[in-house]
Amino acid sequence: xxxxxxxxxxxxxxxxxxxxxxxxxxxxxxxxxxxxxxxxxxxxxxxxxxxxxxxxxxxxxxxxxxxxxxxxxxxxxxxxxxxxxxxxxxxxxxxxxxxxxxxxxxxxxxxxxxxxx
Amino acid sequence: xxxxxxxxxxxxxxxxxxxxxxxxxxxxxxxxxxxxxxxxxxxxxxxxxxxxxxxxxxxxxxxxxxxxxxxxxxxxxxxxxxxxxxxxxxxxxxxxxxxxxxxxxxxxxxx
Numbered sequence: 293x294x295x296x297x298x299x300x301x302x303x304x305x306x307x308x309x310x311x312x313x314x315x316x317x318x319x320x321x322x323x324x325x326x327x328x329x330x331x332x333x334x335x336x337x338x339x340x341x342x343x344x345x346x347x348x349x350x351x352x353x354x355x356x357x358x359x360x361x362x363x364x365x366x367x368x369x370x371x372x373x374x375x376x377x378x379x380x381x382x383x384x385x386x387x388x389x390x391x392x393x394x395x396x397x398x399x400x401x402x403x404x405x406x407x408x409x
Numbered sequence: 410x411x412x413x414x415x416x417x418x419x420x421x422x423x424x425x426x427x428x429x430x431x432x433x434x435x436x437x438x439x440x441x442x443x444x445x446x447x448x449x450x451x452x453x454x455x456x457x458x459x460x461x462x463x464x465x466x467x468x469x470x471x472x473x474x475x476x477x478x479x480x481x482x483x484x485x486x487x488x489x490x491x492x493x494x495x496x497x498x499x500x501x502x503x504x505x506x507x508x509x510x511x512x513x514x515x516x517x518x519x520x
Contacts, residue, residue, distance in 0.1 A: 327508075335452065335497065335510040348507050383451065397442055397454035398508065 294318045296401035298384050304407045305374055313369045313404045315384030324367045325385040325398060326359065328352070335383070341367065342390070374408045381405050411436045413500055415511035422488050422518055430483040430514045432498035439476045442499045442508065443483055452497065456483075488518045 297316040305311050317324050326338040340347040341359055358370045367386075371378055382405075385398040412435045422428050432441070440459050444452040456465045458474035458481060465472050469492065471484045481498055495515045499508040 334512045335499075335508075337502065337507045337509070340507065350507070397457050398452075399454065400444075400452040402451045 294399075296384055296386055296399050298382075298401035298404050300404060301402065302405045302407070304409065307376055307408055308373050311371050311374055311406065313371075313382050313384075313406070315367045315369070315401055316365050317367055317384065317386030318388075318399055319365070321386035321388050321399070323347075323387045323390050324359075324361070325387075326369045327383045327385060327400075328380040329383065329403075330380045338369075338382075340390075347390075371406075374406075376408050379406055379408045411500075411502060411509050413498060413509050413511040415496075415498055415514050418512060418514060420514055420516045422485075422516070424489055424518055424520055425487050427487065428485050430485070430496055430498075430516075432481040432483070432511055434479050434481075434498075434500045434509075434511075436479075436500055436502070436509070437476075438500045439474075440501050441474050441481045443472050443481070444497045444499065444510075446495045446497065446513070448495075455496075483514075485516070488516075490518050490520065492516060493518045 299314045324341040327335050329335045337350050338353045339349040356372045360368050381403045383403045384401045387398050414433045416431050443455040445455050446452050456472040461476040463474045469486045474481045495513040497510050497513045499510045502509045
């Protein structure tokens, strides 16, 4: 079964450094998302992306965050200057239809654990 | 503020027993999702409930949705150890891809 692939599985970085998290969504999917989960807490929406632009973003997704689809397969999340509180598991997800339309759950990747020291 | 509340947050049960996890939400959304997460792993879609009265079953799990009460339930029948995981419910936040998750119910099934 096709799956969403994320790399790296674990990223350690120093505060203030830039990080880029990589995702390869399912190939025929059109909608892409980033969520994060701080350890032991609930999953929080960051951003959705469709047709090469951001569809929706949360309050968490401030100017330090950006997303890009540099080619036909990759979808990246960049954090420009990491803070300690950015430490979390970051999940990429994709779907063929937007959520709320038809029977279209999000398919999540295995996540990238980001540790900011 | 849109809220999704699950209870219980922790559930320890014996194999063979039945139990129900509850998910209350404050939005008027008529779509609700259940996901399973194993420790350190991703979120696996279990059920998508699209309308009032929807009921779906997969193995020992059955999910239902009452949009009037803004309540979904995940019923576990004759639990087995393999069901040990954290279960999340989520509703549409009203925007494209903006799912609002509950805090999750950590289920532990003991022999």
